Amino acid sequence: MNLRPAKRPEGRILLTARWLVGHRGGRHVLIENGEIVFEDGAVVFVGHRFSGEIARRIDYGNALIGPGFVDLDALSDLDTTILAYDNQPAWKKGRVWPRSYLDAGPYEMYSREELAFQKKHAFATLIRNGITTALPIASLFYRAWGETPQEFDDAAEASAALGLRTYLGPAYRTGNQVVEVDGRITTHYDEPRGLAELDAAIAFCERHEGAAGGLIRTMLAPDRIETSTAQLLRRTAEAGRALDVPVRLHCCQSKIEYDLVLAQHGMSPPEWLESLGFLNERALLPHGTVVSGSRLVTRPGRDLEIIRDSGAAIVHCPLVSGRHGNAIDHFGRYRDMGLKIGMGTDTSPPDMIMNMQVGMILARTLAGNVAACRSEDYYDPATVGGADALGRSDLGRLQPGARADITVFDLDRPHLGQVIDPIQTMLLAGHGRDFADVIIDGRFVMEDRMIPGVDEAADKARAQSQFEGVMARYPERTHGHPAASEIFSSSYPVERAEARA
Ligand SMILES: [Zn+2]
Structure with missing residues (x-):
């Protein structure tokens, strides 16, 4: 290597x-x-x-x-958001595995070369957008299960070749949501598999921490709270302390997730994480939008206080949240509470400026007050805020x-x-x-x-054909297996030239 x-x-x-x-x-x-x-x-x-x-x-x-910008949830994918942008609900449109796909044995929809290409392509795109420190994130929908150490070995090579500063670690999980035949959403667990992935992720950290002259650091990345068992999160927190690396976990991202955690554990996501000893100054938590005190949660609680007092940081990704009809409510309140906030792109385009712009508009809209936030309130989390969340006083500032x-x-x-x-x-x-x-x-x-x-143009063409390959396999992974044309709607009726007889 x-x-x-x-x-x-x-x-x-x-x-x-x-x-x-x-x-x-x-x-x-x-x-x-x-x-x-x-x-x-x-x-x-x-x-x-x-x-x-x-x-x-x-x-x-x-x-x-x-x-340079510090991107704590840096898009490292051929982003699949476009497939769901106008195609909802998610569980009917291939965003949640159907029981039939799980029973048939989920498989990798991209080859090793394709995964390596998309990381290199994504890393180059981050650089074009002024992002100099990246903690990659990608979807697990089209994966057999978690991300693999091999693809992150390849990602490390791409990162070093481009000269990007990264914190790398394959995402892992012990569970996944499944749509049953009758449309109910349940969780399928495979704890031994997830724990083995955690062991492999720890070995990856030991192998790569400080590589490429210090440009490459490592992190632990359990995928999401609703696909994690207690044991996985406890062991992750222990490993994070032992390795002294950041630990990133998606939580407080959607109402469905919030309610699932509440139903399973009798606690809100932050309360459950606190009870597991998961929260500390190494924890990076995208997205922090669905919490007690927000419009979607009626149950009283201290979710934001728990996160703040633990020293964990919220990874704020206003563009992807806004596209899903969500927002931090509101940014000025989080800032005034003294929460640690860093930024993430998380979706296409990986444009930190667009994220700051959307965040600023949502913050003022939700506060109902133009004075709720100013430009520097967003430039700070995109630079020093992200660096501080990583414990890096040598980044995000000149x-x-x-x-x-x-x-x-x-x-x-x-x-x-x-x-x-x-x-x-x-x-x-x-x-x-x-x-x-x-x-x-x-x-x-x-x-x-x-x-x-x-070669940006050549890479864009390659990305398009690779993406079309994964789209063609969407019906296998969609509830009821409808044709691709039924899963992906068009904006207007499409007229095509008729084939000559
Ligand atoms: Zn996310």
């Missing part, structure tokens, strides 16, 4: 632009015509008029130099001693309109694809929107 990232450029490199997001006294500052200098992968200077020697100077002109994970946001793009403050313009009109250059650990991983060794 080759886990050696490219060589760094020699000597000190100075970057300057109209705007620079520096970090002083624990908060971001905007430095007009600022300079940042880095060497050997670390930031050595942020400010004005650097007086030392430099090997190279780049003036980006009308641009914003800032820290100050001497931090890692040189730097993005260059082009303020000259015509759709951006006028600028009075670069962060406000980003939050009002920016796209994830407005980044021109991305630097990770002192390496230029994207220059002028080009990623070395990546």
Whole structure:
């Protein structure tokens, strides 16, 4: 396995632009015509008029130099959201395994090469969107069960080759939801299988922690609370402590999940996690939308207080939540409570800027108050918030001693309109694809929107045909096995040229 990232450029490199997001006294500052200098992968200077020697100077002109985004739920999939976007309910549309598929023996719908390709493609797309630290997430719908160490060995190679900073770990589970013939949703458990996957995930962490010159770290990733048994979560928490790695678990994501946990354990998801000793400062919890005190939960409780007091972080993914008719209610309240909040993309497009924009709109809508949140309230969790959730004071901020994970946001793009403050313009009109250059650990991983060794158009075509293959197998995995054309509706009637007789 080759886990050696490219060589760094020699000597000190100075970057300057109209705007620079520096970090002083624990908060971001905007430095007009600022300079940042880095060497050997670390930031050595942020400010004005650097007086030392430099090997190279780049003036980006009308641009914003800032820290890379930290994506705690980073899309590493050919995202299947599009298949369900206008096709609901989920259990009728292949999003929950039917009993017949489970009994026939679930199988991997992608080959090893296809899984390796989609990770490399997804990692490159994250870089294009200014994401410099990624904790991958993918769907398990089309998998035989959990993710495999082999595919994460391949992911580690792709991560090192691209120079992306990642926290890697195969997702595992002891259970899965099943639609019975009569339409009831039950849970099928295979605890020995899930515990064996946990052991393999621990071995993966031991093998890869700190690889690629420290670019690759590891994490434990039990998939979701409703597909986990108590034993799996207890052992995961113990392993997380022993390995000192982040532990990510989807919870408080949907009303169905909340009610399932309540029915099975007599406790809300945070109450159950607390009782298992699962919650601590290593825990990363997407999505935190369905909790006591929110509109969907009538049972009184202290869900958010439990999460906050444990030191766990909520991974906020407003785009995917909003698409499912959900939202944090509301962001300003979570912030004022002192909850730790990081951000995740979790869906396509993996655009952190779009996530911040949607989050800001939902926050103001749910608060019924335009003053409920400001642009910097979202830029913080996407940078320092995510880094702090990982215990990384050297990421998400640009100050001497931090890692040189730097993005260059082009303020000259015509759709951006006028600028009075670069962060406000980003939050009002920016796209994830407005980044021109991305630097990770002192390496230029994207220059002028080009990623070395990546042919974006060819990869897009390959992704489309790979995705069509999984779509063709959807009927096998859908309740009642309807034809694909019945599962996936069209927006308008489709007229096709008739085949010549
Ligand atoms: Zn998610």
